[in-house]
Amino acid sequence: MRPSGAWRLARRGTAALPADVHAELVAALFTPVPSLVLGWSCTVLIAVVVSLRTDNLVLTAITTGLAAIAVARLVLVLSYRRHPIARGAEAATVRRWERLWALGACAFAGVLGLLCLAAFVEVDDPVTHLLVDAATIGYIAGATARNSVRPRVAIAQTVLTLLPIAAGALWRGGVAYQIFAVVTLLYTLAAVELAVTLGRRSLRHRLAHGEKAALARSLAAQNMRFEAALSNMSHGLCMFDRRGRLVVSNRRLCEIYGLPSGSFRPGMSVRDMLVRSVEAGNHPDRSAAELAEFFEGRLVGGMPSCSKMEIAGGRTIQLSQWPIEDGGAVVLFEDVTEREQAVARAEWLATHDDMTGLPNRTLFGRTLDDAVAAARGDGGRFAVMFIDLDRFKFINDSLGHAAGDLLLKEVAVRLARCVGADDVVSRLGGDEFVMLLRGVHEAEDVAVVARAVLAAVAEPIVVLGQECSVTASIGVAFHPTDGHDAETLTRNADAAMYMAKDEGRSCVRVFSPVIERRSFERLVLEAGLRGALERDELVLHYQPKRRIATGDISGVEALVRWRHPALGLVSPARFVPLAEETGLIVPIGRWVLATACAQAVAWQRQGLAPLRVAVNLSPRQFADETLLADIEAALAGSGLPPDLLELEITESMVVENLGHTLPLLTALRERGVHLAIDDFGTGYSSMALVKQFPVDTIKIDRSFIRDVLSNPEDTAIAEAVLALGKALDLTIVAEGVETAAQEAFLRERGCDEMQGYLFSRPLPPDEMAAFVTDYELSRLKVLAAGQEGTRNRRGRTRRAGKA
Numbered sequence: 124m125r126p127s128g129a130w131r132l133a134r135r136g137t138a139a140l141p142a143d144v145h146a147e148l149v150a151a152l153f154t155p156v157p158s159l160v161l162g163w164s165c166t167v168l169i170a171v172v173v174s175l176r177t178d179n180l181v182l183t184a185i186t187t188g189l190a191a192i193a194v195a196r197l198v199l200v201l202s203y204r205r206h207p208i209a210r211g212a213e214a215a216t217v218r219r220w221e222r223l224w225a226l227g228a229c230a231f232a233g234v235l236g237l238l239c240l241a242a243f244v245e246v247d248d249p250v251t252h253l254l255v256d257a258a259t260i261g262y263i264a265g266a267t268a269r270n271s272v273r274p275r276v277a278i279a280q281t282v283l284t285l286l287p288i289a290a291g292a293l294w295r296g297g298v299a300y301q302i303f304a305v306v307t308l309l310y311t312l313a314a315v316e317l318a319v320t321l322g323r324r325s326l327r328h329r330l331a332h333g334e335k336a337a338l339a340r341s342l343a344a345q346n347m348r349f350e351a352a353l354s355n356m357s358h359g360l361c362m363f364d365r366r367g368r369l370v371v372s373n374r375r376l377c378e379i380y381g382l383p384s385g386s387f388r389p390g391m392s393v394r395d396m397l398v399r400s401v402e403a404g405n406h407p408d409r410s411a412a413e414l415a416e417f418f419e420g421r422l423v424g425g426m427p428s429c430s431k432m433e434i435a436g437g438r439t440i441q442l443s444q445w446p447i448e449d450g451g452a453v454v455l456f457e458d459v460t461e462r463e464q465a466v467a468r469a470e471w472l473a474t475h476d477d478m479t480g481l482p483n484r485t486l487f488g489r490t491l492d493d494a495v496a497a498a499r500g501d502g503g504r505f506a507v508m509f510i511d512l513d514r515f516k517f518i519n520d521s522l523g524h525a526a527g528d529l530l531l532k533e534v535a536v537r538l539a540r541c542v543g544a545d546d547v548v549s550r551l552g553g554d555e556f557v558m559l560l561r562g563v564h565e566a567e568d569v570a571v572v573a574r575a576v577l578a579a580v581a582e583p584i585v586v587l588g589q590e591c592s593v594t595a596s597i598g599v600a601f602h603p604t605d606g607h608d609a610e611t612l613t614r615n616a617d618a619a620m621y622m623a624k625d626e627g628r629s630c631v632r633v634f635s636p637v638i639e640r641r642s643f644e645r646l647v648l649e650a651g652l653r654g655a656l657e658r659d660e661l662v663l664h665y666q667p668k669r670r671i672a673t674g675d676i677s678g679v680e681a682l683v684r685w686r687h688p689a690l691g692l693v694s695p696a697r698f699v700p701l702a703e704e705t706g707l708i709v710p711i712g713r714w715v716l717a718t719a720c721a722q723a724v725a726w727q728r729q730g731l732a733p734l735r736v737a738v739n740l741s742p743r744q745f746a747d748e749t750l751l752a753d754i755e756a757a758l759a760g761s762g763l764p765p766d767l768l769e770l771e772i773t774e775s776m777v778v779e780n781l782g783h784t785l786p787l788l789t790a791l792r793e794r795g796v797h798l799a800i801d802d803f804g805t806g807y808s809s810m811a812l813v814k815q816f817p818v819d820t821i822k823i824d825r826s827f828i829r830d831v832l833s834n835p836e837d838t839a840i841a842e843a844v845l846a847l848g849k850a851l852d853l854t855i856v857a858e859g860v861e862t863a864a865q866e867a868f869l870r871e872r873g874c875d876e877m878q879g880y881l882f883s884r885p886l887p888p889d890e891m892a893a894f895v896t897d898y899e900l901s902r903l904k905v906l907a908a909g910q911e912g913t914r915n916r917r918g919r920t921r922r923a924g925k926a
């Protein structure tokens with residue numbers, strides 16, 4: 124059998140002892156005090172008796188020394204009582220007390236031994252010998268027991284006292300004394316063995332006790348750490364035994380369930396715990412019995428599992444449970460409400476438009492995919508409606524993004540009101556919305572929704588105190604005729620929407636092969652437009668205007684064209700809206716201004732009379748802050764006098780941002796540039812506002828001129844604009860005049876100028892110069908012919924008079 128740790132230590136010296144054990148052993152030497160004092164007193168008393176009885180000087184002297192040592196030891200013991208070895212005392216202190224004790228003990232034993240030896244040598248009295256021997260044996264018996272905790276001291280005392288007795292007995296001689304000496308020696312050996320054995324035993328005992336105490340201390344520390352860890356855990360925790368009884372739980376568990384700390388006590392059943400939780404109002408719609416059924420099955424002997432529990436206040440608690448070896452389980456509770464909400468928010472954001480709350484492109488795509496898949500099974504028909512706000516970019520640019528956002532939010536609310544519960548409205552981004560209309564089969568079904576959408580969007584919207592009006596252009600594609608997948612359907616509805624925009628906006632177009640072709644063309648145009656300026660593919664044509672009363676040319680309008688390498692000469696009606704959307708209109712417009720001004724000067728240099736050149740401005744260009752600088756640069760670069768430049772703007776451009784427009788128009792006017800309102804009658808046509816603008820000319824849109832003779836409404840509008848022009852002393856130009864009858868109508872009502880195919884189509888610069896020259900020549904000829912005719916008539920009259 125291997126010796127235990129204590130046994131091994133007992134055999135080693137002080138240095139190998141743990142400090143606390145050594146301190147305890149040394150402290151044991153000094154207690155109990157009464158037996159000590161009694162032992163010493165008895166020994167000294169017998170020594171005194173022997174001295175008095177024998178009246179021997181040597182014995183008296185030794186007795187005096189013994190008494191002095193006893194007193195010194197008593198002082199030492201009393202001093203120790205005042206300053207006992209404290210817990211955790213330094214090793215040096217312990218060693219000092221041990222040394223002092225050993226010194227006192229050995230001195231006392233040595234002098235006692237000397238007394239015994241002297242008694243045998245000096246006195247021939249068996250009674251004396253018996254007295255000293257009895258006193259010594261008694262002292263040694265007590266000393267061996269007390270000093271066994273430090274066996275070396277015990278052995279030293281035994282040897283120092285008993286060996287002199289044995290030596291004295293031998294010296295005395297005689298059989299009895301010799302037997303006495305031998306017995307004393309044997310007794311010495313027995314006492315030494317006893318001291319060693321007791322010493323080892325007591326050391327073992329103390330070491331074991333020390334180990335136990337250390338273990339207990341470490342367990343207590345571990346418990347404290349466990350308690351601290353339990354209390355400070357961010358998770359709630361509880362442990363159940365195999366009968367489903369609570370073994371331990373922490374404070375956080377009570378916090379999670381809003382219960383006072385200590386509500387869950389060891390020994391409670393799951394059911395008891397759930398009753399507490401139900402009473403606290405955590406489970407408004409579930410009973411403790413229901414909940415317990417759910418838990419108990421999982422707890423005992425269950426598998427590791429994770430589940431979630433919704434509790435009152437919209438909170439979510441995640442429960443993770445693990446079985447433990449003895450058949451019980453540990454359950455961790457985590458309040459995952461915030462995490463769940465963050466995940467839900469992230470998921471929502473990934474699938475919704477944050478601003479309007481509508482499904483975004485991703486979710487709409489998925490919904491449409493599902494609709495396609497479902498329709499594939501039952502051959503169902505549904506429609507995708509693409510909605511784009513007209514002139515939204517202008518509102519955004521002029522009123523600011525905050526206003527634009529508010530407008531989009533309001534539009535989203537209105538669109539949602541136009542559809543049924545099964546339909547979906549989504550915002551794809553910017554001002555683009557798309558709808559999935561499930562319950563529609565015929566174009567007429569869609570038309571009902573489209574009309575509702577147009578009306579809802581057109582209702583004026585007040586944003587940031589400003590009333591705004593927007594319209595919508597709508598494109599529709601049907602499943603399965605216009606596409607068999609989500610992407611194609613959306614793309615074709617988008618193409619139809621562009622068609623609606625091209626055809627005047629605020630209308631609906633259903634996808635068709637024509638639209639498909641146009642949308643392809645649009646893609647081609649979009650791809651080429653960016654480099655058209657650099658590749659020098661843009662050209663200007665000019666259309667002359669004529670004063671109706673006099674017949675002379677009042678000016679020309681510059682109209683841009685794009686010489687597309689594949690599509691030929693592309694009309695501005697097709698690419699200007701595209702340029703407007705992409706912002707390319709700003710550099711294109713800058714080029715038009717510079718080219719038109721330079722051309723006007725070039726014609727003059729060719730010998731033509733000065734012609735005022737009119738240039739169209741687009742909304743985006745008009746809102747661009749470089750416009751004034753661009754105009755000044757065009758005038759300065761060409762040398763054209765400012766009054767020979769006219770800028771054509773639409774009513775809406777002016778009206779929609781008066782704050783920006785009025786100062787700009789005033790600045791242009793101050794520089795002498797002419798201003799004309801184009802397409803008058805198609806927009807706001809607010810007479811009051813026109814009065815405020817520093818404009819020179821109003822152009823009646825050609826859509827009113829086309830049927831001015833046959834459509835009473837168009838007649839009324841044209842007459843009203845002419846009356847307004849007269850009242851405000853503005854020049855009125857009629858656009859799109861194609862017939863002499865239209866011109867006659869306009870002349871009769873006092874229209875100032877006309878522009879249209881009747882007079883001339885837009886012409887390239889050279890042809891324009893030739894046209895003007897020819898026209899002036901023909902006018903001169905007509906004038907000359909008129910004068911010749913007059914002369915001939917006068918001659919005939921004179922001749923007739925003479926006759």
Ligand SMILES: Nc1nc2c(ncn2[C@@H]2O[C@@H]3COP(=O)(O)O[C@H]4[C@@H](O)[C@H](n5cnc6c(=O)[nH]c(N)nc65)O[C@@H]4COP(=O)(O)O[C@H]3[C@H]2O)c(=O)[nH]1
Pocket residue numbers: 666681682683694695696699712715738739740741771801802825858859860861878879880881885
């Ligand atoms: N049916 C018919 N049409 C006639 C008649 N007389 C003239 N037109 C057409 O009417 C348009 C007049 O220009 P607009 O109203 O300013 O309308 C212009 C203008 O708004 C825009 N545009 C043209 N050039 C520019 C430009 O340089 N910058 C900007 N921003 N827009 C331009 O494109 C529009 C269309 O220009 P165009 O295709 O050149 O079409 C021109 C012209 O060719 C007629 O008797 N009958």
